[in-house]
Amino acid sequence: MASAQSAEHEPAAVLELGGAGSWTLNGAGSGLGPSAAIEFTPIENRLEIEAGVTPVFSRHSVEWSTDLLFKKPWTLSEKVEFMIGLGPEWIHSRGSGVTSNSAAGEAVLDFMYWPSARHRFGWYLEPAYEYTLGHSHEHSLGITAGLLIAIH
Numbered sequence: 001m002a003s004a005q006s007a008e009h010e011p012a013a014v015l016e017l018g019g020a021g022s023w024t025l026n027g028a029g030s031g032l033g034p035s036a037a038i039e040f041t042p043i044e045n046r047l048e049i050e051a052g053v054t055p056v057f058s059r060h061s062v063e064w065s066t067d068l069l070f071k072k073p074w075t076l077s078e079k080v081e082f083m084i085g086l087g088p089e090w091i092h093s094r095g096s097g098v099t100s101n102s103a104a105g106e107a108v109l110d111f112m113y114w115p116s117a118r119h120r121f122g123w124y125l126e127p128a129y130e131y132t133l134g135h136s137h138e139h140s141l142g143i144t145a146g147l148l149i150a151i152h
Contacts, residue, residue: 011119011150013040018124018146020054022063025139031058035144041073048073048083054144061095065130067106078117083110091132102134112148122148 016037023030037052048071056063071085089104107129114122125145132138 010041010044011152013038013151015149015151016050016052016124016144016146017149018144020056020142020144022056022130022140022142025141027136027138029058029061029140031056031061031063033057035146039071045073045075047071048085050085050087058095061093063091063093063095065104066090069106069108071108071110079114081110081112081114083112084108085110089130091134100134102132104130104132104134106130114148119150120152121150124148 016035016039018035019032020035021030021032033054033056035052035054037050039048039050041048050067050069050071052067052069054065056065067087067089069085069087071083073081073083075081085108087106089106091102091104093100109127111125112122113124123146126143128142128144130138130140130142132140
């Protein structure tokens with residue numbers, strides 16, 4: 001009976017809608033923007049995959065990041081989950097009349113809180129580190145936070 005109940009609460013996918021901030025470590029850049037991602041679990045308790053997009057706007061530029069993260073989940077309680085993730089990222093940036101594209105790697109920590117054990121709506125906080133493989137080899141820190149919407 002208990003395993004049937006936990007399977008009933010596990011969503012087919014989770015939509016993440018929120019806001020993001022990014023700060024360059026080897027430059028003076030920072031920016032803010034919206035974020036959207038979808039996450040699903042192909043291997044229960046072993047692997048979650050998240051695909052997302054985030055435009056980050058700063059004073060004189062805009063940067064569109066698209067990522068694919070592979071995460072290891074841990075269920076800390078009926079309402080709290082934690083994940084560590086790693087994956088590739090594609091970055092399209094435009095600033096001061098210059099457009100560039102580059103590949104990057106991203107590492108994240110993902111904290112999820114579900115107020116109800118039914119896992120319909122919740123909150124997430126996802127700090128991240130990014131290393132761009134482009135000509136600038138930019139290092140940056142970011143944080144994304146927002147609403148979780150379960151798709152059952």
